[in-house]
Amino acid sequence: MKNEIRTEFLGVELSSPLVLPAGVLDISFSSMNQVSAVGAGLVTTKSLTIESRKGHDGPVVAEVEGGMLNAMGLCNPGIDAGLEELKLLKTAAEADVEGPGNCPVNVSIFATDVNGFSDLAERVNNSEADFLELNLSCPNVMDEFGVPLAASEKTVAEIITAVKSVCVKPVIAKLSPNVTSLTRIAGAAAEAGADALCMINTLGPGLEIDIEAGRPVLSNISGGLSGPCVKPVALRLVYECRKSGLSLPIIGMGGITTGEDAVQMLMAGADLVGVGTAVYYRGPGVFGLINEELLSFLKRKGLESITDINRII
Amino acid sequence: MIKDKRTTLPIARIVEETENVRTFTFRMDVKAAPGQFIMLTDFKGGEKPFSISDNMLEDGKNGYLSVSIKRIGDFTRRLFDMKAGDIVSIRGPYGTPFFIPGKPDEKTPEVVSKIKPADFRPVLCGGGFGLPPLYLLAKRLLEAGVPAKNIKAVGAGRSEADLLFEQQFTGLGIPYTGAAESLDDVSAAASLEGGCGRICGTAAEALTEIATETNFVYASGPDLMMKSLIPQMPQDTEYQFLFERYMKCAIGICGSCATDPGGIRICKEGPALWRHQVEQLEDFGVYRRTASGAIELFENRLAGRDRA
Numbered sequence: 001m002k003n004e005i006r007t008e009f010l011g012v013e014l015s016s017p018l019v020l021p022a023g024v025l026d027i028s029f030s031s032m033n034q035v036s037a038v039g040a041g042l043v044t045t046k047s048l049t050i051e052s053r054k055g056h057d058g059p060v061v062a063e064v065e066g067g068m069l070n071a072m073g074l075c076n077p078g079i080d081a082g083l084e085e086l087k088l089l090k091t092a093a094e095a096d097v098e099g100p101g102n103c104p105v106n107v108s109i110f111a112t113d114v115n116g117f118s119d120l121a122e123r124v125n126n127s128e129a130d131f132l133e134l135n136l137s138c139p140n141v142m143d144e145f146g147v148p149l150a151a152s153e154k155t156v157a158e159i160i161t162a163v164k165s166v167c168v169k170p171v172i173a174k175l176s177p178n179v180t181s182l183t184r185i186a187g188a189a190a191e192a193g194a195d196a197l198c199m200i201n202t203l204g205p206g207l208e209i210d211i212e213a214g215r216p217v218l219s220n221i222s223g224g225l226s227g228p229c230v231k232p233v234a235l236r237l238v239y240e241c242r243k244s245g246l247s248l249p250i251i252g253m254g255g256i257t258t259g260e261d262a263v264q265m266l267m268a269g270a271d272l273v274g275v276g277t278a279v280y281y282r283g284p285g286v287f288g289l290i291n292e293e294l295l296s297f298l299k300r301k302g303l304e305s306i307t308d309i310n311r312i313i
Numbered sequence: 314m315i316k317d318k319r320t321t322l323p324i325a326r327i328v329e330e331t332e333n334v335r336t337f338t339f340r341m342d343v344k345a346a347p348g349q350f351i352m353l354t355d356f357k358g359g360e361k362p363f364s365i366s367d368n369m370l371e372d373g374k375n376g377y378l379s380v381s382i383k384r385i386g387d388f389t390r391r392l393f394d395m396k397a398g399d400i401v402s403i404r405g406p407y408g409t410p411f412f413i414p415g416k417p418d419e420k421t422p423e424v425v426s427k428i429k430p431a432d433f434r435p436v437l438c439g440g441g442f443g444l445p446p447l448y449l450l451a452k453r454l455l456e457a458g459v460p461a462k463n464i465k466a467v468g469a470g471r472s473e474a475d476l477l478f479e480q481q482f483t484g485l486g487i488p489y490t491g492a493a494e495s496l497d498d499v500s501a502a503a504s505l506e507g508g509c510g511r512i513c514g515t516a517a518e519a520l521t522e523i524a525t526e527t528n529f530v531y532a533s534g535p536d537l538m539m540k541s542l543i544p545q546m547p548q549d550t551e552y553q554f555l556f557e558r559y560m561k562c563a564i565g566i567c568g569s570c571a572t573d574p575g576g577i578r579i580c581k582e583g584p585a586l587w588r589h590q591v592e593q594l595e596d597f598g599v600y601r602r603t604a605s606g607a608i609e610l611f612e613n614r615l616a617g618r619d620r621a
């Protein structure tokens with residue numbers, strides 16, 4: 001029997017359900033191309049803003065038990081340079097006819113209001129992007145911009161409506177776990193016309209203190225939590241969205257590190273699975289490794305395709 | 314279990330090497346290989362990479378770690394205001410170190426892996442604060458059985474006063490050629506930060522003079538300095554260069570330090586890269602990425618047109 005991890009997402013064929021999420025190895029075309037070549041089915045760019053941002057001062061990461069705190073501070077070269085990077089990525093991928101390094105690209109954008117998102121979305125609409133992702137949920141810039149936009153159903157709906165009116169490419173809303181009811185926000189995003197959802201962004205934020213210095217470890221004081229310790233929360237949130245009757249495709253992420261984690265995420269109701277912090281534990285080759293692990297799970301269970309386990313609970 | 318541990322401790326000692334370079338020593342018992350770096354923070358905003366220059370005191374006492382730091386901008390200026398006993402925090406060591414003969418791995422070119430320590434005749438060529446990591450390298454080469462007379466050191470600096478570590482190298486019995494260029498124009502000033510003033514010429518000249526006996530080159534310094542060495546090497550000479558790119562996470566996830574077009578991460582697969590890796594780089598000596606990830610051409614940097 002042939003085992004199959006190829007899948008389809010919003011009408012586009014993907015070689016694997018694994019997604020490189022925003023913020024991990026995705027500042028330059030080279031990193032994204034490499035991740036695509038080692039087995040990701042979809043890569044996401046760093047969240048791009050209108051102007052370039054240096055990001056927060058270091059330390060910007062702190063490993064904690066079972067995961068990672070990060071407060072990168074949305075460092076990115078700005079939308080124009082970011083879309084140049086996308087062009088280079090598409091050119092590099094085309095040249096790489098032999099390899100699988102030719103996966104679709106999801107461009108993530110971040111703004112602080114409806115107009116900002118529309119402006120960015122228009123530019124992405126005129127680019128080579130395959131999908132547009134709205135980062136409504138960064139927890140690391142609250143000092144600067146206040147509570148993430150994903151905290152309000154009304155704001156989420158307004159942004160999606162505005163973006164849909166200027167962008168014909170499929171729009172993915174990236175949601176925050178740090179809200180009272182993610183299910184309600186997800187419902188609002190669906191109603192406003194989002195084509196898919198991506199969840200979860202980092203949890204928290206959290207705090208780690210250096211007791212010798214009597215200071216927070218991160219210069220931003222707090223940072224978003226990711227990695228294996230957030231996986232149960234991510235699984236539960238994806239599951240609850242499905243149980244609420246949501247039928248949109250979901251990119252599920254948060255702590256996925258092994259093939260078995262990915263199987264859980266697919267069973268919980270995700271259609272694609274993001275793999276971010278696991279790059280720290282298993283290297284960029286983690287995409288190829290999880291693909292293998294998914295295949296061997298299918299084989300062991302006598303299943304043909306990952307769609308056989310998708311949304312089964 | 315947490316792999317990326319942080320050590321917060323007082324500075325054990327500060328030694329002034331030149332007016333603008335100081336060696337900071339910490340009482341820290343870690344296995345450090347030459348070419349590896351640490352991330353250092355003073356908890357006042359900023360965490361920066363520095364190459365390890367030694368792991369013992371002059372009297373041979375182990376359990377120490379030193380970095381030699383040049384005063385450049387805000388962060389390094391703050392370090393220069395610190396005293397022994399002040400608290401800093403360190404993570405690392407990080408990165409792929411320099412090759413030591415007799416200890417090849419899967420990336421070592423075959424010709425190099427076959428060279429015995431006694432037949433290894435390397436030149437160690439460093440520009441500015443690129444020299445200190447070569448000192449730790451020299452010590453490891455000697456320990457591996459490379460005779461001191463086989464090794465040559467070239468130090469390049471903006472002026473005589475900037476030539477670092479001469480005493481340390483000669484103390485190991487390694488001849489040291491200083492290549493200084495006086496600092497009288499802007500391009501020379503920019504040279505040690507990634508541009509190329511005439512300093513590249515001087516380092517390259519010095520290399521030409523001593524390269525004939527050589528079968529390996531190690532270099533560490535600004536891109537353009539390292540690049541200027543290539544045409545001066547006897548044909549087919551194998552080399553390793555130590556790279557600098559903008560470091561943020563230093564643990565291989567953020568992508569800040571990635572090179573083009575292969576995505577080699579300088580914090581993981583680097584900082585020491587083999588010739589066959591260097592030959593693939595498009596950015597080497599042409600551009601690098603700033604803190605935002607934006608591409609900055611060295612030419613523009615020289616002209617003072619810094620972006621983001």
Ligand SMILES: Cc1cc2nc3c(=O)[nH]c(=O)nc-3n(C[C@H](O)[C@H](O)[C@H](O)COP(=O)(O)OP(=O)(O)OC[C@H]3O[C@@H](n4cnc5c(N)ncnc54)[C@H](O)[C@@H]3O)c2cc1C
Nearest residue numbers: 361362363364381382383386387388389442557558559560
């Ligand atoms: C692997 C590696 C090893 C290094 N080893 C040494 C060393 O042994 N001794 C030494 O004096 N310096 C070393 N540096 C350079 C050192 O990190 C910078 O000089 C320092 O960060 C400057 O900080 P600043 O705030 O004083 O200056 P800024 O004004 O902030 O910056 C001046 C220049 O320093 C560089 N720089 C700043 N921040 C970073 C960063 N996070 N990562 C990389 N480069 C940066 C940039 O080129 C920048 O233009 C090394 C850099 C790397 C990448």
Ligand SMILES: Cc1cc2nc3c(=O)[nH]c(=O)nc-3n(C[C@H](O)[C@H](O)[C@H](O)COP(=O)(O)O)c2cc1C
Nearest residue numbers: 021022023047135200201226227254255275276277
């Ligand atoms: C270093 C780092 C940077 C991140 N940057 C972004 C970002 O710019 N935009 C975004 O939407 N999410 C960002 N995230 C969140 C991830 O995309 C992902 O939602 C989260 O890390 C959970 O997945 P993981 O546990 O597999 O990493 C970042 C995460 C990390 C670890």
Ligand code: FES
Nearest residue numbers: 561563567568580
């Ligand atoms: S600094 Fe190398 S990947 Fe983050």
